[in-house]
Amino acid sequence: MNDILKKEIISFPHMGNYYSPIYSLLSRLFNNCKILIPAKITKKTMELGEKHSPDFVCTPFKYNLGNFIESLEKGATVLIQAGGGCRFGYYAELQEQILRDLGYNFTFITLLDAKKVDVFRLYKKFKLINPDLKFHSFIYDFLLTIKMINILDKIENIIRENIVFEVNEGEFDKLHRDFVYKLQFVGDFKSLNILYKDTNEKIKNIVIDKNKKVLKVGIIGELYTEMEPFSSFFIERELSKMGMQVKRYTTVTYLLFEKGKAEKVLLERAKKYIKFPLGADGTESVAHSIELCEDGFDGIIHTKPFGCTPEINAIPILQKISRDYNVPIIYFTFDMQTSETGVKTRLEAFYDMIKMKKEAGYV
Amino acid sequence: MKIGIPNAMLSHKYMVLWESFFKSLDFDVVISSKTNKEILENGIKYSNDESCLASKIFLGHVQDLHGKCDYIFIPRHCSFKNNDVACVKFNALYDICNNTFNNLKIVTCDFDYNRGKKEISEYLNIGKSLGRSYFKTFRAYIKAKNEYRKYCNNKYENQNEILKNKNKKDNNILIVSHPYITHDEILGRPIVNYLEKMGANIIYADIIPEKVKGDLWSNISKNIYWKYSKELLTGIELYKEYIDGIVFISVFSCGPDSLVTDLCIRKIKNIPCLNLVLDELNSDTGMQTRLESFVDVITYKKKAGAINE
Numbered sequence: 001m002n003d004i005l006k007k008e009i010i011s012f013p014h015m016g017n018y019y020s021p022i023y024s025l026l027s028r029l030f031n032n033c034k035i036l037i038p039a040k041i042t043k044k045t046m047e048l049g050e051k052h053s054p055d056f057v058c059t060p061f062k063y064n065l066g067n068f069i070e071s072l073e074k075g076a077t078v079l080i081q082a083g084g085g086c087r088f089g090y091y092a093e094l095q096e097q098i099l100r101d102l103g104y105n106f107t108f109i110t111l112l113d114a115k116k117v118d119v120f121r122l123y124k125k126f127k128l129i130n131p132d133l134k135f136h137s138f139i140y141d142f143l144l145t146i147k148m149i150n151i152l153d154k155i156e157n158i159i160r161e162n163i164v165f166e167v168n169e170g171e172f173d174k175l176h177r178d179f180v181y182k183l184q185f186v187g188d189f190k191s192l193n194i195l196y197k198d199t200n201e202k203i204k205n206i207v208i209d210k211n212k213k214v215l216k217v218g219i220i221g222e223l224y225t226e227m228e229p230f231s232s233f234f235i236e237r238e239l240s241k242m243g244m245q246v247k248r249y250t251t252v253t254y255l256l257f258e259k260g261k262a263e264k265v266l267l268e269r270a271k272k273y274i275k276f277p278l279g280a281d282g283t284e285s286v287a288h289s290i291e292l293c294e295d296g297f298d299g300i301i302h303t304k305p306f307g308c309t310p311e312i313n314a315i316p317i318l319q320k321i322s323r324d325y326n327v328p329i330i331y332f333t334f335d336m337q338t339s340e341t342g343v344k345t346r347l348e349a350f351y352d353m354i355k356m357k358k359e360a361g362y363v
Numbered sequence: 364m365k366i367g368i369p370n371a372m373l374s375h376k377y378m379v380l381w382e383s384f385f386k387s388l389d390f391d392v393v394i395s396s397k398t399n400k401e402i403l404e405n406g407i408k409y410s411n412d413e414s415c416l417a418s419k420i421f422l423g424h425v426q427d428l429h430g431k432c433d434y435i436f437i438p439r440h441c442s443f444k445n446n447d448v449a450c451v452k453f454n455a456l457y458d459i460c461n462n463t464f465n466n467l468k469i470v471t472c473d474f475d476y477n478r479g480k481k482e483i484s485e486y487l488n489i490g491k492s493l494g495r496s497y498f499k500t501f502r503a504y505i506k507a508k509n510e511y512r513k514y515c516n517n518k519y520e521n522q523n524e525i526l527k528n529k530n531k532k533d534n535n536i537l538i539v540s541h542p543y544i545t546h547d548e549i550l551g552r553p554i555v556n557y558l559e560k561m562g563a564n565i566i567y568a569d570i571i572p573e574k575v576k577g578d579l580w581s582n583i584s585k586n587i588y589w590k591y592s593k594e595l596l597t598g599i600e601l602y603k604e605y606i607d608g609i610v611f612i613s614v615f616s617c618g619p620d621s622l623v624t625d626l627c628i629r630k631i632k633n634i635p636c637l638n639l640v641l642d643e644l645n646s647d648t649g650m651q652t653r654l655e656s657f658v659d660v661i662t663y664k665k666k667a668g669a670i671n672e
Contacts, residue, residue, distance in 0.1 A: 054625035055640070056616050086451055087618055093586045094626050101629060274458040276439050276473060279451030307413070307616045313455035315411045317462045333413065 011071035013064040021148040059305030060224040083112035086280040153251040165208040218292040221303040280310035293325035299354040306335030367432035369424035375542040380511035387503035416614035441475040447590035540612035568598030615642035
């Protein structure tokens, strides 16, 4: 394995557009290796992942595994998995075992051990792959990537809020694609700032019609289905097309930096309904739905992959909130068998329902 | 005053401790009846359809106790020493029950080590919230804890006795599943009874001494952090020399089991394993066929082994 002549190929699982900053980070950290962005998630990825996964594991496991298999087929030799709370922290061990049982040969790296980021251990792990890695550049690159993720989240938030008002269809989409593509090749803070300013400038130039009557909806729920559009059949795009303005809380920036601090505030906000944290993102779902109801949103969309325990915990409480505030909440469960048509039909019905409800309110 | 304890979920593990604790505080303890069809149906009615079967049964038990006692004891289990955690289902049981049923009076406590809540202080809080003195609660806790320790060790010794006295011809089958599945009247019992009827010797992986030296679980899984799954893995490692087959029982859409069982089956190479997943639509016949063929496999394997020797 320590063959110096052989060039390692590094790959990682997909989640939304975050592949772009991750690619940038890895290509700077491991300049002796090739970085392979996994193939875009397709039906085939899902099928591959499902075939080799345990039956009733939560759906992100299957997507991640599908990504890994496709990357290994393309020649990847190093796989990176993040790890986190709830079941996510245990994905790595089983995925490694499954892939080894399938006969692949690779090195597996987990970023978080026992739910904690240990910078020095991470550095040591990375140094095994790239012996020339300097500690200061390791820190610099990490900080830069965090900034990149932050800016990506900011831009995506602006787009999410405004896309429904656009006059010429497709302008925001094009700008978004361009931005994500350019982000991959950013190498320092200066060019990152230039890109950010540039994109902001472009966003201002897009013609929008703020007088358009739209419905306001919030998306809450489990993080993967919220952030990986394929796993929820591009629900956000679907909503904007129908004429709904979307608000979403969960982003990687939020998960990394704000979640820890926010817990007490969230519990305080939700104290009428819950006494203890519900585990993983359950508390967020409850507190954010209360916030959305109080802010006068017309409807709430709750998404989760099949078998997501924390979100199932939150559902009885959300139902009560929905009754108390008289705000409709629709629950979507996504797994391998969910049909896209079914989701669309339900969304359309939901849209009609909240629209009628609002019109009746005006009378 | 009557305190009700639902006979489901972690009560199967801690019943001795809790019962003794509340009795020492001079409360009457009401335990819900063993799981039956009615409780199961009520549980399904009251819970979200995607919840795991064990938690549905739990809600059925709470409904069974509703009105029969002054307070129902529903603790929250979250994190323990050494960064162990419980399944997130246990984090939310209190809030789920509180939001599902109206006018439910609940006594609760929060076992959350990582947020600085120690076990003993939580028990003292229970005493305080029920109007018992600090000293009395403390004594009750110590007494209950001792009883629980004795109970665990007794159970372990009994099981060891069975292992020692076993007939070499008997099939020793290890049941690996959470206590609230193994010892539940509807979930695990029928399986255990059927295996016993076929002449198998049943050993439970959830019966382990209170303190086990060394990290036995790490032989199977290095990163596991669910406390109760960890204990089951310890059980597998403790008994693996004596057993001829392993039956994994999990309930449908159980979070930790969906990953851990799969890993176990992949890692345990030389012992035959059977994985049973229970849901509310189970058929007895289907399960019996699988158990019969599994016992056959073990028996033939043993015979073949004996000939080879």
